[in-house]
Amino acid sequence: MVREEPHPAMDPVREILEMHERDLGELLQVLIEVQHALHCVPDEAVALISDHLRVTRGHIRGVIGFYSFLSDTYLGEYVVYISDNITDRMLGSDGLAIYLCNRLGVTLGKTRADGRASVHFTSCTGMCDQGPAALVNGLPLTRLTRVRMDEIAKLINARTPVDQWPAEYFRVEDNFRRSDVMFRRTPEPGAALKAAMRRGGDETLKDIQYEEAVDPSSGHAWRRGADETLKELYRSDLRGRGGAGFKAAIKWETCRDISAPERYVVCNADEGEPGTFKDRVLLTSYTDMVFEGMTLCGYVVGSSRGILYIRQEYWYLRPHLEAVLARRRDSALLGRNILGTGFAFDIDIHWGAGAYICGMESALIESLEGRRGKPRKRWPLPVVAGLNNRPTVVNNVETFAAAAMIALKGGAWFAGHGTTHSSGTKLFCVSGDCDRPGIYEYPFGVSVREVLRDCGGLEAQAVQISGPSGTTITRLEFDRILAFEDLSTVGTFMVFGPTRDMFDVVRNFTHFFRHESCGLCTPCRVGTSLLASLVDKVAAGKGSPMDVEQVQKISQIMKTTAHCGLGQTAPNHLLDSLVKFRGDWDKRMVTTEFVPAFDLDAALGEARALTGRDDALAHL
Amino acid sequence: MARKRKIATCSLAGCFGCHMSLLDTDERLLELLELADFDRSPINDIKEIRGMVDIGLIEGGVCNVENVHLLHHFRDHCRVLVSMGECAITGGIPSMRNHHTLKACLEESYIRGVGVENAHIPDDPELPLLLNKVYPLHEVVQVDYHVPGCPPSADTLWHVLSALVTGRDPRLPTTLLRYD
Ligand SMILES: Cc1cc2nc3c(=O)[nH]c(=O)nc-3n(C[C@H](O)[C@H](O)[C@H](O)COP(=O)(O)O)c2cc1C
Ligand code: SF4
Ligand code: SF4
Numbered sequence: 001m002v003r004e005e006p007h008p009a010m011d012p013v014r015e016i017l018e019m020h021e022r023d024l025g026e027l028l029q030v031l032i033e034v035q036h037a038l039h040c041v042p043d044e045a046v047a048l049i050s051d052h053l054r055v056t057r058g059h060i061r062g063v064i065g066f067y068s069f070l071s072d073t074y075l076g077e078y079v080v081y082i083s084d085n086i087t088d089r090m091l092g093s094d095g096l097a098i099y100l101c102n103r104l105g106v107t108l109g110k111t112r113a114d115g116r117a118s119v120h121f122t123s124c125t126g127m128c129d130q131g132p133a134a135l136v137n138g139l140p141l142t143r144l145t146r147v148r149m150d151e152i153a154k155l156i157n158a159r160t161p162v163d164q165w166p167a168e169y170f171r172v173e174d175n176f177r178r179s180d181v182m183f184r185r186t187p188e189p190g191a192a193l194k195a196a197m198r199r200g201g202d203e204t205l206k207d208i209q210y211e212e213a214v215d216p217s218s219g220h221a222w223r224r225g226a227d228e229t230l231k232e233l234y235r236s237d238l239r240g241r242g243g244a245g246f247k248a249a250i251k252w253e254t255c256r257d258i259s260a261p262e263r264y265v266v267c268n269a270d271e272g273e274p275g276t277f278k279d280r281v282l283l284t285s286y287t288d289m290v291f292e293g294m295t296l297c298g299y300v301v302g303s304s305r306g307i308l309y310i311r312q313e314y315w316y317l318r319p320h321l322e323a324v325l326a327r328r329r330d331s332a333l334l335g336r337n338i339l340g341t342g343f344a345f346d347i348d349i350h351w352g353a354g355a356y357i358c359g360m361e362s363a364l365i366e367s368l369e370g371r372r373g374k375p376r377k378r379w380p381l382p383v384v385a386g387l388n389n390r391p392t393v394v395n396n397v398e399t400f401a402a403a404a405m406i407a408l409k410g411g412a413w414f415a416g417h418g419t420t421h422s423s424g425t426k427l428f429c430v431s432g433d434c435d436r437p438g439i440y441e442y443p444f445g446v447s448v449r450e451v452l453r454d455c456g457g458l459e460a461q462a463v464q465i466s467g468p469s470g471t472t473i474t475r476l477e478f479d480r481i482l483a484f485e486d487l488s489t490v491g492t493f494m495v496f497g498p499t500r501d502m503f504d505v506v507r508n509f510t511h512f513f514r515h516e517s518c519g520l521c522t523p524c525r526v527g528t529s530l531l532a533s534l535v536d537k538v539a540a541g542k543g544s545p546m547d548v549e550q551v552q553k554i555s556q557i558m559k560t561t562a563h564c565g566l567g568q569t570a571p572n573h574l575l576d577s578l579v580k581f582r583g584d585w586d587k588r589m590v591t592t593e594f595v596p597a598f599d600l601d602a603a604l605g606e607a608r609a610l611t612g613r614d615d616a617l618a619h620l
Numbered sequence: 621m622a623r624k625r626k627i628a629t630c631s632l633a634g635c636f637g638c639h640m641s642l643l644d645t646d647e648r649l650l651e652l653l654e655l656a657d658f659d660r661s662p663i664n665d666i667k668e669i670r671g672m673v674d675i676g677l678i679e680g681g682v683c684n685v686e687n688v689h690l691l692h693h694f695r696d697h698c699r700v701l702v703s704m705g706e707c708a709i710t711g712g713i714p715s716m717r718n719h720h721t722l723k724a725c726l727e728e729s730y731i732r733g734v735g736v737e738n739a740h741i742p743d744d745p746e747l748p749l750l751l752n753k754v755y756p757l758h759e760v761v762q763v764d765y766h767v768p769g770c771p772p773s774a775d776t777l778w779h780v781l782s783a784l785v786t787g788r789d790p791r792l793p794t795t796l797l798r799y800d
Contacts, residue, residue, distance in 0.1 A: 546762050594762035598755075600688060606722045606752045611743035618749050620688055 012037040013045045017052045024055055027063060027370035031070055032312065032351050036138060040074040055370070066372040066518075068122060068354030069312050078117040078156045083133040085124035085274040086464075086508040087431045087494055093132035096144055097121065103153035117156050123356060123512055124274035125313045128431035128494070129175045129438045137162045138315045141169055170316065174281045175438025178454060180425045181417055182405055183441050189288040190333045192404040196296055197341065199232070200225030222341060226300045230256070233300075233403060235411025237423040242268055242359070242396030243466070243490045243565075245422075248403060254383045255391045256301040263303040263391040265294050266368070267400055269310040270352055270359035273467035274512060275492040278427040279397040280314055281439050286401055287324045291347060293400025295334065296407050297393055298345040306347040307387075309364050312354060321349055356516035360564055361394040362386075363518065374520045375564040398427055398491075418444035422483035426491055430455045433497030440493075448487070449478040457495040462502060462581070467492040468509035469569035472502075472576035502581040503539070503588065506574060510535045513570040524567025527558040531574065537597040538588050546594050548578065548585065625656035625785045626673035628698060629663065632687040633714040633754055634680025637771040638705040639663070642677075644774035648782075655785045669697040675784050679704045679771075681711040682755045686748035695761040700784060703757045704777070706770040715754035722752050765790060768797070 016033045020026040030049055034041050041064050050057045064070040069081075082088070082097040101108055101119050111118040127133035130142040136152070139162060148169065155165055176183070200221035233249040240246045255263055267290065271279040282290055294306040308321070325347055328334040336344045350368055352358050358367045362376035365387050386392025395403075402424060406414045415423045422444035428451060431437045435456025442451065448465070452458045465471045465482070466489035473480060473487070480486050496505065514532040519525045531554055534547050555571030562568045578585065600620040608618050631639060639662060645652070660669045669676075676698030682691055695701055706712040717725050731739045757763050767780050776796045783790035 596755075596760050598759070600751075600760070603751045603753065603755075604685065604749050607749045610723055610726060610741050611749070613743055613745065613749065615745050617685065617745055620685060 007044050009038075010044050010048060013048050017048065020052075022053055024053060024370035025368060027053055027055065027060065028067070028353060028367060029351060031060070031064060031067075032353055035070050035353075038074075039076060039079055040071050042072070042074075046072075053370075059371075063370070063372055066355065067352075070353050074111055074115060076111040076115055076118045077159070078162070079135075079137055080117065080119045080152075081122035081125070081135040082119065083123075083125040083127060083131060083135075084121040084508070084512075085128055085131070086505050087128040087275060088124070088131040088133060089504070089508060090432060090500070091132040093134075093144070096132055096146065096149055099146055100149045100153060103149060104156060116159075122313075122354060123272065123516060124276075126271055126277040126280050126311070127172065128275050128277055128429065130173055131431075135313065138312065139170055140172055140313070140316055142172055172280075172284075172316070173438075174285055175436075176281060176285070176441075177430075177436055177438040178440040178442070180441040180443060182402065182425045183286060183427070186286055186289060187405070187408055189292065189328065190331065190339070192289075192292050192408040193295055193299070193333065193339065196229040196299060196407040197222065197225040197339065199228035222343075226302075229296065229407050230300050232406055232411040236402075236406045236414035237411075238399065238402055238406060238414065239422065239484060240396055241398035241402065241426065241490065243273075243488075245484045245488060248395060248399055251383050251393055251395070252297060252300050255303075255393045258384060258391045260390050262305070262388070263301055264387045264393070265297045265301065265303050265306040266361075266364070266387065266392055266394045267294050267306065267308045267397055268359060268361065268364060268394055269308055269314070269397050270356075270364060271311055271314075271397075272356035272359045272516075273469065273490055273492055274509075275429060275431055275464065275467050275494045276490055277429045277431075278439055278491050280317075282397050282401055282427075283310070283314065283317055283321065287321065288328070289401040289404045290397050291324065291328060292333070293395075293402070293404040294347060295338070295345050296403055297395070297400065299338075299343060301391075301393060303393075304344045304346070306345060307368065308347060308349045309352060309358070309368060310349060311352045311358075315351065318349070325349075355518075356512075357518040357564075357566055360566065363564075364394065365392065372518075374518050396490075419481075419483045419485060421485050426482070426489075428482070428489075428491045428493045430457070430493045430495065432495035433457060433460060433500065434495045442482070444483040445481050447479050447481050448473060451482070451493060452478065452495065455495070457497075459498055460495045461498045461500065462496040462505075464494040464496070464505070464573070465489050465492065467494075468512055468573055469565070470572065472505075472573055472580060474580050501584055502577060503584040506577045506581075507535050507539055509573045513566070517566065517570070521561075521563035521567065523558045524562040524564075524570065527554050527562070527567065528570055530554050531571065533597065535574075538585065540597070541588060541590055542595045542597055543585075543589050544591050544594050545589070548589075552578065622655075625675065626659045627656050627661070627675045627677065627781070627785075628659040628669050628673045628694065629661040629677040629704075630679075630690055630694065631662060632678060632680035632690060632708070632757075633683035634705065634707045634712075636662070636679070638679035638708075638777075641705075641769075641771035641774050642777050645778045645781075646774070648774075648778055652781060652785070655782075669693065672697055672699065674699050675781070676701045677704045677781075678702065678708050678757060680707045681714055682751065682757060682760050683714055684748040684750045688751075688760065691757060691761055700764045701757075701761070702765045702767060702780065702784075703763050704767050705772055706768065708757050709766050709768060711754040711756050712770065715756075718753045722750060726750075767792075 020030050034045050046057050046060050104117050106112045125133050127142050132144045134141040238248045269279050334346050355373050357363045358373040360375050361382050363373040367373040382392045418424045425441050425443045428440045465487045510532045514528040517524045517528040534551050537543050558567050558571050659673045660666045676694040703709045726741045730741050780790045
């Protein structure tokens with residue numbers, strides 16, 4: 001029998017596989033590591049992974065095809081992704097991308113013939129306050145300029161390994177410009193957890209039997225501490241910071257009360273909404289608070305397993321996150337015997353691979369389970385049947401950080417800030433045309449004008465609240481307030497100065513949604529694509545009132561029939577723009593007659609060339 | 621009595637299945653003829669629309685020069701233009717060639733095809749030149765209504781036509797839009 005020679009190029013894949021359990025949930029993590037090692041996932045690797053994880057090659061290829069940062073073709077030794085948020089564009093990113101391509105002699109999206117490099121666009125990388133930004137071999141490049149691009153091209157042409165590039169290129173700033181009551185001083189690691197456990201009585205932290213303690217009927221102080229903490233969470237009225245604003249206490253209690261052999265705590269750090277970067281800052285400088293919030297949640301709901309699902313754009317944070325987790329294990333704040341109580345809880349990190357939809361909680365869970373990140377049916381909710389069909393709390397990074405502070409300082413303290421229906425403070429990610437972009441913490445209820453004043457952006461003609469899926473507001477609305485009562489938001493605050501053409505904004509956002517639609521349902525898969533084509537048509541000066549009418553019709557269909565939030569909110573900015581910035585559309589409308597988006601005569605070019613014809617009938 | 625309506629129909633890059641479905645309205649056609657006359661249509665073999673008609677029904681997408689001319693002729697002479705069937709609405713089966721270049725398609729048929737003799741790509745000026753892709757009607761002209769189905773059932777076509785000739789809303793009820 002002829003035995004196939006083991007492929008030496010696949011050794012890294014074998015090493016990676018040895019580090020992972022034979023579990024489908026590991027698939028995406030394996031693929032990411034292989035992609036990092038080989039800059040593609042070739043067929044030979046797919047075969048090995050398929051054998052190891054006992055999953056079909058078709059499934060693996062399906063997963064590779066789904067995520068932007070995985071590729072079945074070789075992307076080159078140096079892979080550059082240029083961040084394509086509107087804020088990057090306003091800082092000149094599109095010109096810089098072309099410039100870099102020229103310096104490297106590559107076509108956008110194609111690997112150079114010698115396999116050295118490729119340059120691509122990618123959705124917002126979360127560096128909007130320090131753009132234009134990019135990623136090179138997974139690491140963030142900030143504040144790019146032409147000079148920097150020249151240097152980068154030189155380094156790539158000289159094959160200088162990325163870890164020998166000047167550290168300055170990769171400097172990421174927090175730009176924390178304003179802190180309020182929540183993010184003033186970071187509490188001692190463990191302080192919130194101890195405070196929570198003490199709520200049940202002083203004996204909590206003395207030697208106890210864990211089994212007895214967690215039995216709800218035991219009335220043990222340890223258990224009482226968890227219940228009291230939940231009450232504080234109710235008192236705080238904390239609402240989720242990831243967008244939907246669901247009350248955290250209800251979610252936690254629901255999870256706790258469903259009987260199940262296991263339950264999970266998932267921290268959503270996908271942060272895919274363009275213009276959002278607060279979770280990055282929290283995971284950089286308030287890391288303990290976030291992990292502590294997760295641990296606390298495990299304590300309250302009775303879970304022993306936490307997962308941080310984080311977007312790969314933040315891969316550079318990996319050593320830091322691992323180090324904080326290790327330190328917390330060493331200080332008995334994670335592990336089998338937390339604070340000596342016998343309470344066991346640990347946190348794993350799972351990386352995303354470039355898919356905005358994976359921030360949507362049920363898509364995130366699909367992704368954790370090693371599948372394409374497609375939203376599930378609306379019911380049952382993840383809190384009832386989430387990861388592995390077990391009750392799963394999914395909360396945003398900022399929600400967990402807030403929960404930690406609530407455990408420490410009490411629900412009443414928290415509820416004392418903000419507005420009636422939006423308690424506490426909120427982080428805002430300010431970017432675009434202003435003097436001081438960065439992170440601003442305000443109590444809910446702050447007006448748009450006040451934020452603009454503080455960041456030096458009062459000149460603005462518009463602000464995009466809560467990202468492309470949010471609301472576009474004009475100067476006339478600057479006294480509106482940021483709170484669930486009025487402008488509800490994940491915190492994104494993109495400022496557009498008086499000379500910006502708001503149609504460019506619309507175009508960037510429509511392209512974003514076309515790229516990020518997961519393709520599960522027709523209204524969104526087809527709708528986002530049609531909308532992008534129609535907007536491009538208008539941009540090309542071929543738009544007519546019929547096309548605008550079409551935009552409105554498709555938008556309505558998507559809002560009412562798309563399966564998940566992505567498709568339902570994707571047309572918001574278009575509808576806003578058509579009402580509020582109609583002028584920027586109208587100036588592009590040169591015709592009232594319908595005009596095709598393409599040139600009919602040019603569409604005959606190929607046939608003319610093939611037949612050699614040029615007679616009158618061969619033209620239109 | 622109200623003025624009799626005029627209807628014109630044609631097939632571009634289609635299979636005539638939609639027209640067959642129109643004929644499937646059977647005796648209802650006689651009812652229709654009480655209210656409307658057929659102008660240019662394969663049904664009566666009239667080749668060109670004379671004057672203006674009220675309703676133009678088109679099956680098939682746009683694949684060549686001749687299709688473009690006929691489509692423009694219809695748009696210019698029909699008050700209401702209706703895309704009839706999948707091919708008209710999306711390009712349908714003929715648009716499967718859009719995944720390949722025109723060159724690849726023609727070479728497959730006329731150069732490398734089984735049993736091809738005197739292999740060359742036909743270039744007779746009599747033949748309508750092909751467009752690089754097959755387009756749905758509404759990407760070439762403004763279309764007022766789209767009637768889905770491959771083909772739309774006789775009931776569906778009847779619903780739309782009888783509504784349009786009598787001035788009712790032609791919107792399809794859910795029962796005619798469910799295919800499972
Ligand atoms: C398309 C889409 C993207 C989302 N992206 C995120 C995200 O990046 N981060 C996040 O925390 N929530 C995101 N969400 C909301 C989550 O589904 C979920 O509501 C949230 O994580 C719950 O946490 P919270 O209650 O703490 O806000 C997204 C929702 C949708 C529909
Ligand atoms: S709305 Fe869009 S993102 Fe959501 S399920 Fe449908 S296709 Fe996927
Ligand atoms: S829609 Fe169907 S029946 Fe009508 S022309 Fe096309 S293929 Fe034929």
